[in-house]
Amino acid sequence: MAKWDNMLAILWMLRSRRKMTAAEIADALEISVRTVYRYMDALCACGVPIISDAGHDGGFRLPEHFNADVPLLLSASELKAIVEAAKFAEGAGYPHTADLQRALGKIRQRMNEAQRGELQRLTGSLEVIAPAQGxxxxxxxxxxxxxxxxxxxxxxxxxxxxxxxxxxxxxxxxxxxxxxxxxxxxxxxxxxxxxxxxxxxxxxxxxxxxxxxxxxxxxxAEFFRVQTDERREADGPIVRICLEGDAESLDAVCRHWHLQHMVTDRGDGEVCLEMDEPTMDKYMPVYLMTFGTRLRVVRPERLKRQVTERARRIMEFHADLTDSGCQERPLEWK
Missing domain, CATH: 2.30.30 (SH3 type barrels.)
Known part of the structure:
Protein backbone atom coordinates (compact mmCIF):
# COMPACT_ATOMS: atom_id res chain seq x y z
CA MET A 1 0.00 0.00 0.00
CA ALA A 2 1.34 3.46 -0.90
CA LYS A 3 2.40 5.92 1.76
CA TRP A 4 -0.63 8.19 1.43
CA ASP A 5 -3.00 5.21 1.37
CA ASN A 6 -1.48 4.00 4.63
CA MET A 7 -1.82 7.45 6.17
CA LEU A 8 -5.50 7.59 5.23
CA ALA A 9 -5.99 4.10 6.64
CA ILE A 10 -4.41 5.19 9.94
CA LEU A 11 -6.68 8.22 10.05
CA TRP A 12 -9.80 6.13 9.50
CA MET A 13 -8.74 3.64 12.18
CA LEU A 14 -8.19 6.42 14.71
CA ARG A 15 -11.59 7.89 13.87
CA SER A 16 -13.35 4.56 14.35
CA ARG A 17 -11.64 3.63 17.65
CA ARG A 18 -10.92 5.54 20.85
CA LYS A 19 -7.22 4.76 20.97
CA MET A 20 -4.70 2.53 19.18
CA THR A 21 -1.10 1.64 19.89
CA ALA A 22 1.65 1.73 17.28
CA ALA A 23 1.87 -2.07 17.46
CA GLU A 24 -1.86 -2.48 16.76
CA ILE A 25 -1.66 -0.17 13.76
CA ALA A 26 1.45 -1.94 12.47
CA ASP A 27 -0.29 -5.33 12.70
CA ALA A 28 -3.41 -4.05 10.93
CA LEU A 29 -1.45 -2.54 8.03
CA GLU A 30 1.33 -5.16 7.99
CA ILE A 31 4.05 -2.55 8.36
CA SER A 32 6.74 -1.94 10.98
CA VAL A 33 6.21 0.05 14.18
CA ARG A 34 8.98 2.37 13.04
CA THR A 35 7.04 3.10 9.86
CA VAL A 36 3.92 3.83 11.92
CA TYR A 37 5.78 6.52 13.86
CA ARG A 38 7.04 8.01 10.59
CA TYR A 39 3.48 8.15 9.23
CA MET A 40 2.27 9.75 12.47
CA ASP A 41 4.85 12.51 12.04
CA ALA A 42 3.70 13.04 8.45
CA LEU A 43 0.04 13.24 9.50
CA CYS A 44 0.87 15.84 12.16
CA ALA A 45 2.77 17.84 9.52
CA CYS A 46 -0.40 17.79 7.39
CA GLY A 47 -2.38 19.35 10.24
CA VAL A 48 -3.96 16.27 11.86
CA PRO A 49 -4.07 16.89 15.67
CA ILE A 50 -2.99 13.40 16.77
CA ILE A 51 -2.60 12.99 20.53
CA SER A 52 0.06 10.58 21.79
CA ASP A 53 -0.54 9.23 25.29
CA ALA A 54 2.42 7.60 27.04
CA GLY A 55 2.34 4.86 29.66
CA HIS A 56 0.70 1.47 30.13
CA ASP A 57 -2.64 2.54 28.64
CA GLY A 58 -1.02 4.84 26.10
CA GLY A 59 -1.51 5.03 22.37
CA PHE A 60 -2.60 7.38 19.62
CA ARG A 61 -5.99 9.07 19.47
CA LEU A 62 -7.82 12.01 17.93
CA PRO A 63 -9.38 14.81 20.00
CA GLU A 64 -13.13 14.79 20.59
CA HIS A 65 -13.63 17.94 18.50
CA PHE A 66 -11.68 16.63 15.51
CA ASN A 67 -13.34 17.63 12.22
CA ALA A 68 -14.90 14.61 10.54
CA ASP A 69 -13.61 15.77 7.16
CA VAL A 70 -10.45 14.17 5.85
CA PRO A 71 -7.57 16.65 6.17
CA LEU A 72 -5.38 17.76 3.33
CA LEU A 73 -3.05 14.82 2.73
CA LEU A 74 -0.95 16.30 -0.07
CA SER A 75 2.81 16.51 -0.17
CA ALA A 76 4.57 19.84 -0.71
CA SER A 77 5.48 18.88 -4.29
CA GLU A 78 1.86 17.89 -5.04
CA LEU A 79 0.57 21.23 -3.70
CA LYS A 80 3.22 23.02 -5.75
CA ALA A 81 2.07 21.23 -8.91
CA ILE A 82 -1.57 22.22 -8.30
CA VAL A 83 -0.79 25.90 -7.67
CA GLU A 84 1.56 26.22 -10.63
CA ALA A 85 -0.85 24.39 -12.96
CA ALA A 86 -3.46 26.97 -11.94
CA LYS A 87 -1.06 29.73 -12.98
CA PHE A 88 -0.75 28.22 -16.45
CA ALA A 89 -4.51 27.78 -16.72
CA GLU A 90 -5.10 31.41 -15.77
CA GLY A 91 -2.43 32.56 -18.23
CA ALA A 92 -4.17 30.63 -21.01
CA GLY A 93 -7.43 32.46 -20.33
CA TYR A 94 -9.16 29.54 -18.64
CA PRO A 95 -12.83 30.60 -18.45
CA HIS A 96 -13.44 29.25 -14.93
CA THR A 97 -10.67 31.14 -13.16
CA ALA A 98 -12.94 32.32 -10.35
CA ASP A 99 -13.94 28.74 -9.52
CA LEU A 100 -10.30 27.69 -9.72
CA GLN A 101 -9.23 30.40 -7.27
CA ARG A 102 -12.02 29.44 -4.85
CA ALA A 103 -10.87 25.82 -4.97
CA LEU A 104 -7.28 26.90 -4.24
CA GLY A 105 -8.57 29.03 -1.38
CA LYS A 106 -10.25 25.99 0.16
CA ILE A 107 -7.02 24.04 -0.15
CA ARG A 108 -5.08 26.80 1.59
CA GLN A 109 -7.63 26.93 4.40
CA ARG A 110 -6.92 23.28 5.19
CA MET A 111 -3.17 23.89 5.37
CA ASN A 112 -1.28 24.68 8.53
CA GLU A 113 1.16 27.59 8.81
CA ALA A 114 4.17 25.41 8.08
CA GLN A 115 2.56 24.11 4.87
CA ARG A 116 1.61 27.62 3.74
CA GLY A 117 5.14 28.84 4.27
CA GLU A 118 6.65 25.90 2.43
CA LEU A 119 4.21 26.33 -0.46
CA GLN A 120 5.08 30.02 -0.77
CA ARG A 121 8.77 29.15 -0.85
CA LEU A 122 8.33 26.49 -3.51
CA THR A 123 6.02 28.44 -5.83
CA GLY A 124 7.41 31.95 -5.49
CA SER A 125 9.97 31.51 -8.28
CA LEU A 126 7.59 30.59 -11.13
CA GLU A 127 5.35 33.08 -12.92
CA VAL A 128 3.37 32.83 -16.14
CA ILE A 129 3.39 35.93 -18.36
CA ALA A 130 0.68 35.74 -21.00
CA PRO A 131 -1.30 38.22 -23.10
CA ALA A 132 -4.27 39.58 -21.20
CA GLN A 133 -7.54 37.92 -22.16
CA GLY A 134 -10.51 40.25 -21.97
CA ALA A 221 -7.53 17.35 -29.90
CA GLU A 222 -8.23 14.25 -31.98
CA PHE A 223 -10.03 16.39 -34.56
CA PHE A 224 -6.94 18.60 -34.91
CA ARG A 225 -4.76 15.50 -35.33
CA VAL A 226 -7.01 14.07 -38.05
CA GLN A 227 -6.99 17.43 -39.82
CA THR A 228 -3.20 17.34 -39.87
CA ASP A 229 -3.21 13.84 -41.34
CA GLU A 230 -5.70 14.87 -44.03
CA ARG A 231 -3.47 17.76 -45.11
CA ARG A 232 -0.77 15.36 -46.20
CA GLU A 233 0.01 15.66 -49.90
CA ALA A 234 -0.40 12.00 -50.78
CA ASP A 235 0.15 8.49 -49.59
CA GLY A 236 3.81 7.66 -49.64
CA PRO A 237 6.61 6.12 -47.63
CA ILE A 238 6.95 7.51 -44.11
CA VAL A 239 10.24 9.33 -43.64
CA ARG A 240 12.00 9.98 -40.32
CA ILE A 241 13.42 13.50 -40.22
CA CYS A 242 16.01 14.56 -37.64
CA LEU A 243 16.97 18.20 -37.13
CA GLU A 244 19.65 19.80 -34.96
CA GLY A 245 19.63 23.38 -33.77
CA ASP A 246 19.16 25.83 -30.94
CA ALA A 247 16.38 25.36 -28.41
CA GLU A 248 14.25 28.28 -29.67
CA SER A 249 14.22 26.98 -33.24
CA LEU A 250 13.44 23.42 -32.16
CA ASP A 251 10.60 24.75 -30.00
CA ALA A 252 9.21 26.55 -33.05
CA VAL A 253 9.16 23.27 -35.00
CA CYS A 254 7.40 21.47 -32.13
CA ARG A 255 4.76 24.23 -31.89
CA HIS A 256 4.07 24.48 -35.64
CA TRP A 257 0.38 23.84 -36.27
CA HIS A 258 1.09 21.38 -39.11
CA LEU A 259 4.15 19.65 -37.64
CA GLN A 260 3.43 19.29 -33.93
CA HIS A 261 1.50 16.02 -34.35
CA MET A 262 4.37 14.59 -36.41
CA VAL A 263 7.01 15.12 -33.72
CA THR A 264 8.13 11.78 -32.28
CA ASP A 265 11.15 12.73 -30.16
CA ARG A 266 12.56 15.92 -28.69
CA GLY A 267 16.04 15.59 -27.23
CA ASP A 268 18.78 17.95 -26.14
CA GLY A 269 19.51 19.92 -29.30
CA GLU A 270 17.55 17.62 -31.62
CA VAL A 271 14.01 16.95 -32.75
CA CYS A 272 12.70 14.05 -34.84
CA LEU A 273 9.54 13.91 -36.97
CA GLU A 274 7.81 11.34 -39.11
CA MET A 275 5.86 12.32 -42.25
CA ASP A 276 5.12 11.01 -45.69
CA GLU A 277 7.69 11.72 -48.38
CA PRO A 278 5.48 13.85 -50.69
CA THR A 279 4.65 16.24 -47.83
CA MET A 280 8.31 16.48 -46.87
CA ASP A 281 9.33 17.25 -50.47
CA LYS A 282 6.74 20.01 -50.86
CA TYR A 283 6.91 21.83 -47.52
CA MET A 284 10.04 21.05 -45.50
CA PRO A 285 12.79 22.55 -47.72
CA VAL A 286 10.97 25.91 -47.90
CA TYR A 287 10.14 25.87 -44.18
CA LEU A 288 13.67 24.99 -43.08
CA MET A 289 15.18 27.77 -45.18
CA THR A 290 13.42 30.31 -42.94
CA PHE A 291 15.69 29.27 -40.05
CA GLY A 292 18.94 30.04 -41.89
CA THR A 293 21.83 28.40 -40.05
CA ARG A 294 19.88 27.90 -36.81
CA LEU A 295 18.62 24.47 -37.93
CA ARG A 296 20.55 21.71 -39.68
CA VAL A 297 19.19 18.56 -41.32
CA VAL A 298 20.80 15.46 -39.84
CA ARG A 299 18.79 13.06 -42.00
CA PRO A 300 17.45 12.04 -44.46
CA GLU A 301 19.98 12.76 -47.20
CA ARG A 302 17.13 13.53 -49.59
CA LEU A 303 16.03 16.52 -47.50
CA LYS A 304 19.65 17.65 -47.04
CA ARG A 305 20.10 17.80 -50.82
CA GLN A 306 16.81 19.68 -51.30
CA VAL A 307 17.75 22.37 -48.77
CA THR A 308 21.29 22.63 -50.20
CA GLU A 309 19.92 23.01 -53.73
CA ARG A 310 17.54 25.79 -52.67
CA ALA A 311 20.35 27.60 -50.86
CA ARG A 312 22.53 27.28 -53.97
CA ARG A 313 19.82 28.76 -56.21
CA ILE A 314 19.31 31.68 -53.82
CA MET A 315 23.06 32.34 -53.76
CA GLU A 316 23.26 32.27 -57.57
CA PHE A 317 20.24 34.54 -57.84
CA HIS A 318 21.81 37.17 -55.60
CA ALA A 319 25.16 36.75 -57.36
CA ASP A 320 23.44 37.59 -60.68
CA LEU A 321 21.99 40.74 -59.12
CA THR A 322 25.47 41.79 -57.94
CA ASP A 323 26.96 41.18 -61.39
CA SER A 324 24.24 43.31 -62.96
CA GLY A 325 25.26 46.35 -60.94
CA CYS A 326 23.26 46.06 -57.70
CA GLN A 327 25.05 47.12 -54.54
CA GLU A 328 26.67 44.15 -52.88
CA ARG A 329 25.57 43.34 -49.36
CA PRO A 330 26.82 40.53 -47.14
CA LEU A 331 24.27 37.77 -46.58
CA GLU A 332 23.72 37.20 -42.90
CA TRP A 333 21.52 34.55 -41.34
CA LYS A 334 20.14 35.51 -37.96
Missing part, protein backbone atom coordinates in the same frame (compact mmCIF):
# COMPACT_ATOMS: atom_id res chain seq x y z
CA UNK A 135 -13.57 39.30 -19.92
CA UNK A 136 -15.57 39.02 -23.14
CA UNK A 137 -13.41 36.10 -24.31
CA UNK A 138 -13.90 34.26 -21.01
CA UNK A 139 -17.65 34.81 -21.34
CA UNK A 140 -17.61 33.47 -24.92
CA UNK A 141 -15.66 30.40 -23.82
CA UNK A 142 -18.11 29.68 -21.01
CA UNK A 143 -21.12 30.09 -23.29
CA UNK A 144 -19.60 27.90 -26.01
CA UNK A 145 -18.76 25.23 -23.45
CA UNK A 146 -22.31 25.32 -22.08
CA UNK A 147 -23.74 25.16 -25.61
CA UNK A 148 -21.59 22.10 -26.39
CA UNK A 149 -22.74 20.36 -23.20
CA UNK A 150 -26.40 21.20 -23.80
CA UNK A 151 -26.35 20.53 -27.56
CA UNK A 152 -27.47 24.10 -28.32
CA UNK A 153 -26.90 25.66 -31.75
CA UNK A 154 -25.48 29.20 -31.67
CA UNK A 155 -25.19 32.10 -34.08
CA UNK A 156 -21.98 34.14 -34.22
CA UNK A 157 -20.46 36.90 -36.29
CA UNK A 158 -17.07 35.60 -37.41
CA UNK A 159 -14.11 37.43 -38.91
CA UNK A 160 -11.65 35.43 -40.99
CA UNK A 161 -7.94 36.12 -41.00
CA UNK A 162 -8.43 37.89 -44.34
CA UNK A 163 -10.80 40.35 -42.66
CA UNK A 164 -13.94 38.97 -44.28
CA UNK A 165 -16.91 39.03 -41.86
CA UNK A 166 -19.87 36.67 -42.02
CA UNK A 167 -22.63 35.32 -39.81
CA UNK A 168 -22.37 31.62 -38.97
CA UNK A 169 -24.72 29.11 -37.40
CA UNK A 170 -22.64 26.62 -35.43
CA UNK A 171 -23.09 23.42 -33.44
CA UNK A 172 -20.16 23.64 -30.97
CA UNK A 173 -18.65 20.23 -30.21
CA UNK A 174 -15.66 21.19 -28.09
CA UNK A 175 -12.96 23.71 -27.22
CA UNK A 176 -9.20 23.45 -27.52
CA UNK A 177 -6.31 25.68 -26.49
CA UNK A 178 -3.56 25.54 -29.10
CA UNK A 179 -0.57 27.77 -29.87
CA UNK A 180 -1.77 30.51 -27.47
CA UNK A 181 -5.28 30.66 -28.99
CA UNK A 182 -8.65 29.17 -28.07
CA UNK A 183 -10.48 27.30 -30.82
CA UNK A 184 -14.03 26.01 -31.07
CA UNK A 185 -14.54 22.86 -33.11
CA UNK A 186 -18.05 23.16 -34.48
CA UNK A 187 -20.31 21.93 -37.23
CA UNK A 188 -20.83 24.89 -39.56
CA UNK A 189 -24.32 24.90 -41.10
CA UNK A 190 -23.16 27.08 -44.01
CA UNK A 191 -20.20 24.83 -44.92
CA UNK A 192 -21.98 21.59 -44.00
CA UNK A 193 -18.97 20.16 -42.15
CA UNK A 194 -16.94 20.30 -38.96
CA UNK A 195 -14.51 23.21 -38.86
CA UNK A 196 -12.33 25.10 -36.39
CA UNK A 197 -13.02 28.70 -35.39
CA UNK A 198 -10.82 31.08 -33.41
CA UNK A 199 -12.88 32.17 -30.41
CA UNK A 200 -11.26 35.63 -30.30
CA UNK A 201 -12.60 36.27 -33.83
CA UNK A 202 -16.18 35.63 -32.75
CA UNK A 203 -18.54 38.44 -31.78
CA UNK A 204 -22.24 38.73 -31.09
CA UNK A 205 -22.66 35.12 -29.89
CA UNK A 206 -26.34 34.22 -29.55
CA UNK A 207 -28.03 30.99 -28.51
CA UNK A 208 -30.85 29.63 -30.66
CA UNK A 209 -33.80 27.34 -30.01
CA UNK A 210 -32.27 24.65 -32.21
CA UNK A 211 -30.67 21.56 -30.69
CA UNK A 212 -28.17 19.01 -32.01
CA UNK A 213 -26.78 15.66 -30.88
CA UNK A 214 -23.13 16.03 -29.89
CA UNK A 215 -21.09 12.89 -30.70
CA UNK A 216 -20.22 10.87 -27.61
CA UNK A 217 -16.60 11.10 -26.44
CA UNK A 218 -15.83 13.80 -28.99
CA UNK A 219 -12.23 15.04 -28.75
CA UNK A 220 -11.19 18.41 -30.15
Missing amino acids: PSLADRLRRLEEAAQAGCTVRVTYQKESGEVSERKLDPHGLAYRNHHWYAVAYCHQAGELRTFRVDRMTDLRETEERFARPERFSA
